[in-house]
Amino acid sequence: MIHVQEVVTRDGFQMEPSFIPTEEKIRLINELSVAGFSKIEVTSFVSPRHVPQLKDAKAVLNGIEKNPNVTYVVLVPNEKGAELALQSPVDELNLVMSASATHNRANVNRSHSESLDSFSRIISMARSANVLANGTVATAFGCPFEGEISSDGILRIVDSYLSMGMNSFTLADTTGMAYPTQVEAMVREVKRRFPEIPLTLHFHNTRGLGLSNILYAIEAGADRFDAALGGIGGCPFAPGASGNVCTEDVVHMLSNMGFTTSVDLDHILSLARELPKIIGHATPGQVAKAGKRLELHPSPF
Numbered sequence: 360m361i362h363v364q365e366v367v368t369r370d371g372f373q374m375e376p377s378f379i380p381t382e383e384k385i386r387l388i389n390e391l392s393v394a395g396f397s398k399i400e401v402t403s404f405v406s407p408r409h410v411p412q413l414k415d416a417k418a419v420l421n422g423i424e425k426n427p428n429v430t431y432v433v434l435v436p437n438e439k440g441a442e443l444a445l446q447s448p449v450d451e452l453n454l455v456m457s458a459s460a461t462h463n464r465a466n467v468n469r470s471h472s473e474s475l476d477s478f479s480r481i482i483s484m485a486r487s488a489n490v491l492a493n494g495t496v497a498t499a500f501g502c503p504f505e506g507e508i509s510s511d512g513i514l515r516i517v518d519s520y521l522s523m524g525m526n527s528f529t530l531a532d533t534t535g536m537a538y539p540t541q542v543e544a545m546v547r548e549v550k551r552r553f554p555e556i557p558l559t560l561h562f563h564n565t566r567g568l569g570l571s572n573i574l575y576a577i578e579a580g581a582d583r584f585d586a587a588l589g590g591i592g593g594c595p596f597a598p599g600a601s602g603n604v605c606t607e608d609v610v611h612m613l614s615n616m617g618f619t620t621s622v623d624l625d626h627i628l629s630l631a632r633e634l635p636k637i638i639g640h641a642t643p644g645q646v647a648k649a650g651k652r653l654e655l656h657p658s659p660f
């Protein structure tokens with residue numbers, strides 16, 4: 360079973376220039392909640408000044424119909440965000456630090472030790488509220504400011520995450536710099552070191568390598584991937600960033616290859632086809648435009 364985790368209303372929407380009405384977000388999340396995802400990253404409690412698109416985080420979380428089979432995640436950048444998140448019905452907090460010190464400074468204006476200190480305080484808040492914590496290592500496969508990121512650096516961060524009590528972790532290719540053989544080697548190393556801990560891979564398709572990276576990660580033992588409906592999204596604080604791997608393209612590929620996912624492909628294809636109306640522009644996803652590979656057309660003869 361390959362777990363596909365939906366991030367469109369957080370990673371996808373955060374970059375959208377025009378505000379998507381709260382009711383539209385709630386309607387989409389309610390649809391995604393019954394499409395078979397085991398995890399949905401709903402929104403983020405970031406400063407409304409920095410990411411105005413997600414200023415309705417609280418209203419969205421309180422407005423959705425939660426499916427008991429889905430883990431609802433919110434991204435929190437700091438203790439203030441965590442406090443607000445924990446007043447809302449959430450199952451998991453996603454805490455993000457960049458492997459690159461420069462990108463971490465650009466993204467959250469913190470040093471590594473400042474981020475880690477605040478994470479350990481957030482984890483104890485989450486624990487008392489019975490909420491899980493996932494630690495994301497951003498720019499894990501390369502940084503637009505610092506270049507290559509060493510796997511030692513990644514392993515050290517994951518070590519600190521786990522020793523402070525994170526329940527799971529994510530390696531994120533925030534700016535689409537990962538390539539397949541690099542991913543394979545990194546996943547093997549991480550899996551060898553932390554075999555029991557759930558690992559998510561979060562790829563962006565910035566350089567067209569998203570699907571290939573997923574296949575090489577699976578080859579190395581990974582089974583959890585973030586993806587965004589329509590392939591939209593990106594980091595507002597990274598030059599040239601672009602969309603996440605596209606959910607329906609990922610599920611289409613995996614199901615053709617005989618992998619099981621719990622996601623209903625027809626359902627998400629119909630949602631993907633509605634997405635341009637919601638955001639007001641076309642999306643990079645391909646299967647929603649072309650149709651499934653065996654969706655045959657009437658013969659011209």
Ligand code: ZN
Binds near residue numbers: 370533592594603
């Ligand atoms: Zn992302």
